[in-house]
Amino acid sequence: MTLSAIARFGAMRLAPAGASRLNTRARTASSTSGRAVHARQYVQAAIADEVEEEARVTAATPGKKRVVVLGSGWGAISFVKSLEQSAPYDVTLVSPRNYFLYTPLLPGAATGAVEDRSIVESIRRPIASKGYRYFEANALSVDPVRKTVRCRGSDHTFQDEDDLAKSQAWKEFDLEYDYLVTAVGAVPNTFGVPGVQEHCMFFKEIEHAARFRREVNERFECATLPGVPRERIQQLLKFVVIGAGPTGVELAAELYDYVYQDVAKTFPSRLLKDVSIEIIDLQEKILSTYDRRIAEYATEFFQRANIKCILGAAVKEVKDGAVVIADKDGSNQREVPFGIAVWCTGIKLNPFCEKLMDSLPEGAQENKRSLATDKNLRVKGSNGTIFALGDCATIERPRSLAKAEDLYREAARCTPDGDCEIDLSKEGVKKALRLGFDEFPHLEEICARIDEEFPKFTQGSDRMMYPEFRNMLEEVDKGLRALPATAQVAKQQGQYLASFFNESAADDERLQRGVARFDYVHKGSLAYVGKDAAVADIPGFGILKGIAAGLIWKSFETISQVSPRNVLLVAADMLRTKIFGRDISRLS
């Protein structure tokens, strides 16, 4: 809690306003005991506050724009935290999850290397410290014309059927907005593989990590019982991770540490020979999206550690207790039996975003895989009133090929009669490319490598013809890729959008058009591979592997926590794990 928030609450408690009914009682009480009025002071302040509070729920504060933020992940939290408190926005955040989750440490939480409470942060503290509002609710749909979001309060366990029916009326509510910021993330994608939903665990939220931790522990406890047949033990302790991206790899690595650091010391050692950890991926290496050297190192590291890598394998079906896989060409179909299988691969559009797309003018959103935005994160077709960021959004980047002729023409020196050069020198091509930088930022890259690229398209000649120029742009356009669905991207987008909002000072003209586009700065990739080792690819530093990278990974994950509280907790957890080992109790 910030000083300003303390000041704010201090002021509320001292507020002399309206509540005359209780005032007298509070005064009487305070004459008998100084500390006794604690509760009553709050009650008094609450009444003074009430009228204002209720007014704010329904109407806009004059001079402020109403901003509704959907989500409580990386994008939403970095936007809200970076927004200046003095900026003229009346902010309401809506999310069914009332905390932020530091996702990179989810695999650690799945084995107890860190505790789940250490990597979550209540959304209410940053919200309250800025005087914003938060509702624990799902966004159901958007009316972009009336500019309202329909929301529904989360349904929780304490409500029985009767309650649900009764509460229907007041559980749903509309929020009006001037600007809507959509940061609802994505949902797991099963790619239509049958059986995934029924037989696999997913691995995206804190409850997935908690469930994994509990079930792994249960299996070891069960396998320890005296009469369990050997085949049953082997089945119980067969762990299969599907998807060898950073999440899957880290989960397998953490599980490996858990088994050889903690189970080994606390369970009968005979169990260890029946433990198997396997990871399945379609690619030929684990961490295949990382630098080739990293992927090779990690793959070898896993194989030496006895984590079986089943690579180049497509998952065809998941049955009860077995994953059916085949080679890429569909041949060699076989079964990989499992006790626990975790689906760590792929995300798809959040259903809410589908509804949002449908409510926008036809043709505005053609790609149904995520919300298309312009370079300032404005959702296409929303007239600049809806922004989207993080995993639910893709910045649409125009293809340069469409303007190839214009660029070429402009760079080609023409005579006053209109006769132009029919081929361009290397300098001419650079000029043509530079003319397109503003609209097609991806041209910058090829321009930097022009000495190398130029001859490839001219067959060695030092002049380039228009058809060759077209070929070059076509090739460059192919390299256009959406930003990866990572925490890093979402966080930077949130910060970008907040500074955009801060600078625009609620000026509709600026918010709905302009300013400088979002540029992603890749700060590096890190992944933990087990036994205190990690791999890292940090621009400017290059590739790091092994224990040194492991230290960087640990300190990075510690210091990059979102709040001082979490930094403290994660550091304490890591210290505890080092000294005392993981907590292997099975809490339900």
Place this chain on the structure above:
Amino acid sequence: MTLSAIARFGAMRLAPAGASRLNTRARTASSTSGRAVHARQYVQAAIADEVEEEARVTAATPGKKRVVVLGSGWGAISFVKSLEQSAPYDVTLVSPRNYFLYTPLLPGAATGAVEDRSIVESIRRPIASKGYRYFEANALSVDPVRKTVRCRGSDHTFQDEDDLAKSQAWKEFDLEYDYLVTAVGAVPNTFGVPGVQEHCMFFKEIEHAARFRREVNERFECATLPGVPRERIQQLLKFVVIGAGPTGVELAAELYDYVYQDVAKTFPSRLLKDVSIEIIDLQEKILSTYDRRIAEYATEFFQRANIKCILGAAVKEVKDGAVVIADKDGSNQREVPFGIAVWCTGIKLNPFCEKLMDSLPEGAQENKRSLATDKNLRVKGSNGTIFALGDCATIERPRSLAKAEDLYREAARCTPDGDCEIDLSKEGVKKALRLGFDEFPHLEEICARIDEEFPKFTQGSDRMMYPEFRNMLEEVDKGLRALPATAQVAKQQGQYLASFFNESAADDERLQRGVARFDYVHKGSLAYVGKDAAVADIPGFGILKGIAAGLIWKSFETISQVSPRNVLLVAADMLRTKIFGRDISRLS
């Protein structure tokens, strides 16, 4: 983990034994990389270990007595921890809960003042460090003649119906014992009040605390939604605690802190005036079993803090959303509405103990409220082979009245002809009482107060007749009370029993008869009452109240944690709560 355990595992990893199959592979692997054999070393050790391990499951180690301990609460853990590793016992612990729970901090865990993981300790670490065995299972029944316990592995979430049927066979197993130590605790008692099971939460285990924390948070989130009617908010935020013993009082106090320290800073302040915390008890004071001054202070403290105390009230029924109460005489029946009601009163016999009683010879166990033991904690009727301690046991203390005549006769000086004194002086009475000390330790107390007590029974005379002596003993016997069902008692009993076992060195004669009886030493009572204040009644120090007692409470709860790990975690939690507040995220 202790040094000896490290040595043990070190030794296992170096074991050169049997596993020739894997040996070659391991050596090959180690020639390519030093660290690569990590997993295989264990596998190798595991195979070497396997024969021994499996043998131990079924047969006794020669020269050692097999001790089976049931439970993982205060009694069981203090017994296992105090047992010397060198003592000749082959120990197996059985409990459905694979962790020890530091129960005094359960109310703190219910609001997040401490985290649940900080107050649990895996049972496997102390067990493994001593080379004992643990099975996560329920004890079903005992055959005291064959000396076996029938157990059944816990059924967990990952098993579907099919699995359950298939596993039936190997999930149940018998354990043979030479000595059985029963420390299974008690279960909540509803005293036959209708509706308690359906509409109240209980508060005994960590999952109760977790559920309370989640549901309280849910209710505040729900009450914050914009359209919730005022009456609904009031209903959501009405918390009723039934039972004003230490647990109920601390729960209400922690909830109070949570509301005024955390909710007040993070939720709209208008909610605070609709929060109500009430505590119901049959007695006229809260903490009525404590010293009268403490009870009065605590009751007044609660009333000033705006925690409503509904005292002298009997609970007649619990309905959906309302507790029906009446005055003690049954009059003045009325309803106390609630959002959450927590049942914090009363315990009763664990069903397992009922079964155990039924399997013992008829007449051995007459009091069906708990297992009757002798003064050395041996269960009556078990021929000294079953011990019981903690909440499931009561030490049967013989009434001195039955031997009044013998004692009186022996103290009365008789002539060689057999003529005895017909009345006793004060000294004579003291002599008679002293003769009974061994069998009736409760006589010590009246002997110490004899100057005061003597005249009460002799109507002022300085001689006491036999009928008067009988009256006195009858009066003293009435004061015989079972030890309270507290952590302190169970812990001391566990320590006592372990030192009894240590000293007996597996000698059946000594274990089944003798040694010196268990004596309870009351070390004081402490209870937290909210706002950093506590009450304490410490023998030798007297009564403490307020913030100073609060500090004692906090440091006591910290340093009396069972392991260094928990001391660290609880201290860190308390620090965190002080600096950053509680974590108000709702994890499911």
